[in-house]
Amino acid sequence: MTRAVVTGGAGFIGSSLVDALVERGDEVVVLDDLSTGYEDNVNPAATLVEGDVADPEAVARAVAGADLVFHLAAHRAVLRSVEHPLQTDRANTAGTLTVLEAARDAGAHRVVCTSSSSVYGGAAPMPTPESAPLSPRSPYAVSKLAGEHYARVFWELYGLPTVSIRPFNVYGPRQRPDSQYAAVIPLFIDALRRGEPPVVHGDGGQSRDFAYIDDAVAAFLAAASAPVGACAGKAYNVAGGSPVSLLELLSALEAIMGKAVVPVHTDPRPGDVRHSRADLSAAAADLGWAPLVGLEEGLRRTVAWFSERAGAGIA
Ligand SMILES: NC(=O)c1ccc[n+]([C@@H]2O[C@H](COP(=O)([O-])OP(=O)(O)OC[C@H]3O[C@@H](n4cnc5c(N)ncnc54)[C@H](O)[C@@H]3O)[C@@H](O)[C@H]2O)c1
Structure with a gap:
């Protein structure tokens, strides 16, 4: 049985991903500090570990024995990051690094990290391909880009297969x-x-470019199962199209x-x-994913x- 860990699994996107993993028969552990998530979002078949994603001990406990790690926990509000940049950086940048270290040490087969379309900063061509210049314009966007780079470097340095998702606006x-x-x-x-x-x-x-939640969840699952050679160390747009x-x-x-x-x-x-408009051709080619709703x-x-x-x- 696949053991999957979902950080941020009590939140909006994470809890729907947990439902999909439970539905397909995975054993699921959720790591969440419940700061913006809700305990009653968490599927009763999953195990909820309450803890901070930037706390190495809590993360190592949650990630022990994991095959797959989906990292969604974050301070997700741009305005909050403008008001409290250091708090956002700790949760997002240090949090991502902590999860990557724990996943590497636990021998996880794949880590899917959550970046954001905000890394483009609005200066990109439309529709925006992943190769567009990146120009983050808030502490939140900087932290998301830092997380992407850490994910890529963990693939290149340690051979930990990582994929980053750049969701545009998800709803549902x-x-x-x-x-x-x-x-x-x-x-x-x-x-x-x-x-x-x-x-x-x-x-x-x-x-x-709004993406429906079921399509976003399908993108996370596709990123977890696409061939390593096609997607490891890379980042992919996910939007509604x-x-x-x-x-x-x-x-x-x-x-x-x-x-x-x-x-x-x-x-x-x-x-x-x-x-804001995503070019979705890389996700289609490498992950075999496209929005359906x-x-x-x-x-x-x-x-x-x-x-x-x-x-x-x-x-
Ligand atoms: N919703 C969108 O449109 C969108 C767009 C781009 C990127 N994202 C990214 O997707 C991910 C999920 O976002 P969401 O919309 O579901 O938001 P959300 O706030 O509902 O989910 C985030 C979850 O992370 C948890 N969390 C926050 N800080 C934590 C910490 N330090 N330790 C442990 N848990 C912590 C929260 O309690 C919450 O359950 C985030 O990484 C966000 O940046 C979302």
């Missing part, structure tokens, strides 16, 4: 609107449900939810990129999850 069930640094899709859905005007930063013409502007996104949600709203426009957020279908499923939560009395 379990992504919550109530955190201080919530993402745009849960915020829009929550506002529409409450009949409140959603907040749009700037003119709403900025576009994003059909970018939309925030105003188009809002219209799509209005149509699905049968509501009409007038958004409130605020100042653009400093450092926000105008357009279109935006409208993904939004429908996400709206349905919000309704189920409300039906179960969860705000």
Whole structure:
């Protein structure tokens, strides 16, 4: 039986990955400090180890005997990293290095690390291939790029097969609107449900290449099983493949939810990129992965999850 460790497995993306691993019969250990994750996200068939990903002892305990390590634990909010760069660096850069060392020492067969599209910094050609110049513009993005380099170096120096994923904006069930640094899709859905005007930063013409959670999970699984020679030491874009502007996104949600709203426009957020669009050809060629869930279908499923939560009395 494959033993898989998922750091950040109580979070939005990690917990869905855990479900998929349990479903296919893996023995799964989750390492999470529950700082932005939730215990009730964790599949009951998985073992939850509460601990900090930058704590070598906790990580070594969790990773002992692992065949596969999926490293998703991170401080994921760009704004938080601007406010607390050292905290973000400790969790993200030192955290990634700690996981890589533990995985190497445990003899893991593969480590899939989680980078971010923010490493491009908005200066790239569109659609953006992985070979585009990297220009991280926040402490978060710097920490993600540092993690990618550590992953590559662990392959080159120690022969530990590593792959990094660069997710663009991921959305879907379990992504919550109530955190201080919530993402745009849960915020829009929550506002529409409450009949409140959603907040749009700037003119709403900025576009994003949203990836549905099931497609993101499939990319992590593909990165764990693709031939080592094709992907070790490399990083891959993961996105939905059909970018939309925030105003188009809002219209799509209005149509699905049968509501009409007038958004409130605020100042653009400093450092926000105008357009974001992934070239997905490398992930298709090397990992055999491509997104399958279109935006409208993904939004429908996400709206349905919000309704189920409300039906179960969860705000
Ligand atoms: N959601 C997106 O659109 C997106 C885009 C690009 C990259 N990512 C990356 O994907 C990964 C997962 O993001 P998510 O959206 O699921 O966020 P999330 O906040 O829901 O998940 C992160 C998880 O990591 C845990 N964690 C944080 N710091 C930790 C620490 N020091 N030790 C142990 N656990 C810790 C949190 O409790 C949480 O469960 C992150 O690495 C993030 O940077 C996400």
